Amino acid sequence: MDLQCTLIGAILPWILLFHGFVHSEKAPYNTFVKEATSAPAVLYYDYITIGGGTCGCPLAASLSQGARVLVLERGGSPYDNPNISDIANFASTLSDTSPTSPAQQFISEDGVFNTRARVLGGGSALNAGFYTRASTAYVKKAGWNETLVKQSYEWVEKLVAFKPPLLGWQSAVRNGLLEVGVLPNNGFTYDHVDGTKVGGTIFDGEGHRHTAADLLQYANPTRITVYLHATVHKILFTFNSNGTGRARANCVIFKDAMGVEHRAYLTKNSKNEIIVSAGAIGSPQLLMLSGIGPAEQLKAHGIKMVLDQPIVGLGMADNPMNALFVPSPSPVEMSLIQVVGITKFGSYVEAASGLDFAYFLGQMLSRDTGLLVNQSDQHYFTVLPVEATNEAAQAIDSVADIILRGGVILEKVTGPLSTGHLELRSTDPNDNPAVTFNYFNEPEDLNKCVQGMNTIIDVINSEGFSEFRYRSVPVQALINWMLNLPLNSRRRHASAAISLEQFCIDTVMTIWHYHGGCQVGTVVDRDYKVLGVDALRVIDGSTFLGSPGTNPQATVMMLGRYMGQKIMHERYSHGS
Template structure:
């Protein structure tokens, strides 16, 4: 089966829609005088802070630091502004599945056989995601050792630019009411807070369907103190040698390449307070630490990389919250919506939904042909499964001649407990590293998935959701449908008595909430300073032990602001000494 076709389908199903109609934008894109192509950068640059990665954490961090110091941001991707694939809610699916060489979405397949994507664009993952905005729980904040008052102020600073209350139309309302009906209680209304029960969360899409990304937070920046270079790929961080006058390696600069392949050197200005900060994301930050000589010595030496610090924990603790879903064809038209409602269960699985799926009739027939081909190759696994799938195919075939309408209800496992590792494939920073997440390696995660899928089944069968399902299409037919779709590259186990455990394992997908690789207490300390070296921090989702809240983006943006404020305060105190 064609890989593009497989990946495109996964993204469309996950997105809940792929539409041709457009939404008007509520405002013009901000004009930043300090954002330039890296080809215009000087050969040598000097700044107080060098931030590698203008993503979900890098942008708020840079904007904050620019209020008290000079800041250089090096972003390997381009600008999201003026790109309708990114800025228009109607194009979410095509944006995240874009496989063109210079797209904002860089595709990769994990060693687990799960399709995935990483951002390469100013604003990072906030320029590609489904837009859900919600805080970390109070317990998460406490365990992280963050100051709750500064956390709340930092969230508010972010929300002033990028967060909105979403409209609640029929599909989202039906799932909300279904969750309440099946006991995911209490109902907490609209809130950013992470609390048990069913709630409506925020969105970074405004009422016009216009996306607001972390790049919008650069509006807070002091233009005279900041430079942002696009298509600037950092190849390595430079360190001093150990010995006098410094007992440990000190980061003092970086080497980066522009889109023409020309090298540039950026150095820290002479001051004990200045630093390099990695904000390249859960894949990019551990990858660049390794490329710069910080990582497992044997692994680095195998790639002919000089070891600066033998740090075996770099790349460890990689995790991706497993997602499983049911696609539900609807007998009536549905609104276009991404994630708005969430059921936060006490068994630690989150149930969410999206709607408005629409694609060409010919494509539906392509799916049916793929399924028939599967039956011809493998033989009918059972009369029951074949009958169920036949009914599903007939239903698909009988829908409106132009489109297939419907949506998805999904569950995401909290944590997760299962983790894996990241390794280098090559020494080219543009290449994807090798990453394995070990989905459901720990039984606890699999148990949570099963409970989540049972809740989804109850919601689909609820009275509140009844008008959005075909009465002659039981949930088992929806399960069989998912098992037969190319949602990943993992083996399938076709059986009449397929357990939900097997369903979770066979049909697992990403929800793009991967984290780890530079975790606090293992690679960085509680101030996010890299252990074993000086003048280098990592501030992004790679430092997380668990994914915060039902969606991490709000907390990643908050962390950039939070640490920016703390670093400026430290700078002020040091300057007074």
């Protein structure tokens, strides 16, 4: 655990960069959100939603318009946690390894540092805030009703989406993308279209974050209860009187913060359901803990099998991200993701800037690598050996005012095609399962990364971006710089002659867009009903075959509203 904490501490600057900040304010509701310690031992509801995250909140709010809904969220509130709401304490949130931390860290079997949300609002309470819809092609492939999709996006956007201010750094990245041919210029739009655009953000004009938890304002307060710090341990099923036949979900066992067990049952109505919205890690994990999964794995952990479903946990994918840090001779604004270049070859180029990242990066460099000093356009940077870093550390202190300025330009591979799997480590739902993403297993993903990195290099060298780069520092120096950072736990090649292919492999990071594990067509049907059992659905990013849009949160929130509407329509189309 000490090693994991050390590694997470090393990667914290990256997490700080791509996660935004939450405004300190009271929750817009105070009657139906409660601590699970106040829950009775036995509860009865029409719908039980497991997970109050990016999808679970809009889903529950929508269901509450026509039924009694219970939401079980394993984390706390985003409104009363000072480490979330106060920008000055934001780093503490992501380095917090306590059992109730809103950011639960894990390291994939690939050696890549990652985070899963554990807070009401889910990833929308921790992410970079970028808001963009899925493409028209994605919507059609998913089989969604396009009219209802549009209405659902608009429902979300009324409360949580805004047009960001476009300042110097982001404008320069946009200009650079256009200059190097990522065309056309689409201006500001929520839509996913080829070219360069400014996307939406869940930060308002005052820089205050609006999360999926805000969508609970739409809920009927008399028909919904949200319990915080309610950790679900398993779903229980009923069978025919003779103990055979098709299983039907009917109860959820959860424990509160004091470890007291509670049971939530569905009220007696054939249309009532348990809905799992625990995220791409939590949903397949919970199905397995409840007896739905690969028989051999369930047997190995002593879990009574309800349904042998070998596909649960397969199809796990994480969009690989690679980036270059660019120190700037000019001051830069604090900005998260605002501009994106949607290329025709399948890579998305985005950028962020700000003091926090540069400061921590500088501290890392002063410990671990040499410094970009005394460079010229004719000479490439050579990595200093460990013995020579003391002098470099002194040098970095002398130019701290320079190091404190800059930002990153990153590329994310669409899809991706490479997939992996998830396996249980234990029967404790608080434990992270073992997740393998198999980054760049498919050559096409690696090719997209290389093209994306070449686009980043072209942007850095463009005239449109020139104000924010040192002309005396060649891009090769930036590449070598990144190779020496503890971006993951993989073994890296510190060589000035490294190929971009190897750079992508050695410096791969996550952009927190992992998905899969309960995919449509194999684990759930197109209505998100779990195949082989009754009264159970999975509705969240674990069902995705690919990550929607450049950033998925808008579509995950939309899906919650979309399916809430559909379920209510089904419920009342032939009477309740």
